[in-house]
Amino acid sequence: MVYEMAHISVQAGKNAEFEAAVAQALPLFHRARGCTAVELQRSVEEPNQYVLVVQWDTLEDHMIHFRESADFQTWRGLVGPYFEKPPVVGHTQVVVK
């Protein structure tokens, strides 16, 4: 299992629209191959900063199967208009729990 951690900066004043767009887009993740969970987290200290945390079975499920899908284009179409700048995306794996 890998986590996708997408750090997203949202334009000032666009929080409600952005969060609604993510809620609308959830089914795209729920039906994606290898996606087992998704949640949007908002920073307490910097309220225009978000982290989209997505659990994928494998890195390829995210980077190939999802990124190259029509659903990824739909996702970006829904949320992209609210981005302040391109998201910074990385992946992590649990090593101690």
Added chain:
Amino acid sequence: MVYEMAHISVQAGKNAEFEAAVAQALPLFHRARGCTAVELQRSVEEPNQYVLVVQWDTLEDHMIHFRESADFQTWRGLVGPYFEKPPVVGHTQVVVK
């Protein structure tokens, strides 16, 4: 519920020692007031970068009750020697799920 997200850079070659120290320190979190989960994640792209993700009932449970405890000093004593630089710590809350 808030997540503590502590971004930790570990000195080159110290990964195994750092991860062992975190494993050793887990009981400090398990007994902390308001702490409901803790896990250490390691970056896939940058293997010396980690995220310690801790679930707290409230911000105060982390920032006051834990940070001002003797257990926090013990935690820093265990893992601090492996830090490359001071951790960057923030908090998030789930807004869409």
